[in-house]
Amino acid sequence: MSIPQPVVVFGATGAQGGSVVKALKAAGAAVIGITRNPDSDKAKALSESLGVELRKADLEDTASIPAAVAGAKSIFLVTDFWAMLGAGKTPEVARDEEVKQVAAVVAAAKDAGVEFIVYSGLEDVEALTGGALSVPHFDGKGRGEAIVAASGIPYAFVRLSAYTDNFLYFFPPRRGEDGKLAITIPQKDAPLDLFAVGDTGAAVTTILSSPATYAGKAFGLASDSITVSDFAAKLSAVLGEEVVYNAIPAAVFASFGFPGAQDLANMFLFYTDHHDKFVRSIEDTKSLVPSVTTVDAYLAANADKFKALVAPK
Numbered sequence: 001m002s003i004p005q006p007v008v009v010f011g012a013t014g015a016q017g018g019s020v021v022k023a024l025k026a027a028g029a030a031v032i033g034i035t036r037n038p039d040s041d042k043a044k045a046l047s048e049s050l051g052v053e054l055r056k057a058d059l060e061d062t063a064s065i066p067a068a069v070a071g072a073k074s075i076f077l078v079t080d081f082w083a084m085l086g087a088g089k090t091p092e093v094a095r096d097e098e099v100k101q102v103a104a105v106v107a108a109a110k111d112a113g114v115e116f117i118v119y120s121g122l123e124d125v126e127a128l129t130g131g132a133l134s135v136p137h138f139d140g141k142g143r144g145e146a147i148v149a150a151s152g153i154p155y156a157f158v159r160l161s162a163y164t165d166n167f168l169y170f171f172p173p174r175r176g177e178d179g180k181l182a183i184t185i186p187q188k189d190a191p192l193d194l195f196a197v198g199d200t201g202a203a204v205t206t207i208l209s210s211p212a213t214y215a216g217k218a219f220g221l222a223s224d225s226i227t228v229s230d231f232a233a234k235l236s237a238v239l240g241e242e243v244v245y246n247a248i249p250a251a252v253f254a255s256f257g258f259p260g261a262q263d264l265a266n267m268f269l270f271y272t273d274h275h276d277k278f279v280r281s282i283e284d285t286k287s288l289v290p291s292v293t294t295v296d297a298y299l300a301a302n303a304d305k306f307k308a309l310v311a312p313k
Contacts, residue, residue, distance in 0.1 A: 006073060007024055007074045007076065010068075010105070017076065018046075024205055033054050069105070069112045071112070074115060077118070081095065091136035110152070115211070116155065116156075116208065119158075121145040121157040123270075128277045133266055156216070156218070160200065164196045164197075167235070181239070183232055184246040187272060189227060190227070194231075195223050199221075200221075223282065
């Protein structure tokens with residue numbers, strides 16, 4: 001079955017959306033990229049090098065959404081909790097805004113006659129744990145899934161694991177006062193499910209290439225399930241220098257005080273203390289992305305970046 005197109009891709013210049021745009025274009029699909037700033041360098045690159053039609057819209061401006069999805073046959077939707085948090089909103093407000101954004105897209109999609117939605121969702125941790133734990137950047141996407149599922153529009157969900165990329169950009173190895181490199185996160189000794197965000201597009205393109213096959217399904221995407229100690233050992237081999245794992249308590253991580261610190265601390269508690277509710281499948285992932293980027297492959301491909309990151313300044 002062919003891809004229902006044109007495909008509207010939200011977050012077209014972001015990590016997930018950009019990957020989806022590139023994969024769909026490689027598959028020959030007509031793509032409409034949604035961006036808040038069509039004049040940005042990233043947006044211009046999509047238009048000029050890939051021939052992507054750009055439309056200006058902002059999920060926080062729900063009035064802009066109907067024009068964004070007009071004429072679409074399918075949609076890839078990802079919402080950006082972290083952008084709202086970075087703009088000064090509390091985690092709870094950002095969570096509730098995500099839910100409103102999904103509802104607005106679904107309403108516009110129904111009016112536009114959209115045939116399929118792939119939504120980048122996550123678990124509603126608060127619901128799954130009976131209120132024992134709240135992870136706002138998960139919970140909003142989980143509630144968004146419920147809205148998509150109730151819409152009557154055929155859909156599939158992709159639920160990404162922690163990005164392998166986070167070890168390069170968000171919690172990289174840092175050199176301590178003793179001169180040694182350490183990864184410092186509260187993952188305990190539990191395996192961490194990982195997925196390279198650049199593979200999102202391949203997964204979504206497989207789904208959209210046969211919508212009837214995947215309709216109504218949720219795919220937990222992971223290339224590896226690995227302890228951070230084992231990840232550190234693999235990174236040590238790449239760097240030629242020992243990297244140790246500093247497993248701190250979640251409360252200590254939360255005390256770092258940056259926006260979203262408590263949210264992320266609770267996320268790690270979900271990963272470690274409620275792992276039975278965090279369902280990811282390497283087998284399912286490989287069915288969608290046969291050449292999925294493993295941790296070993298990611299480290300090899302990004303060895304120079306990791307070396308530059310830890311090099312003395």
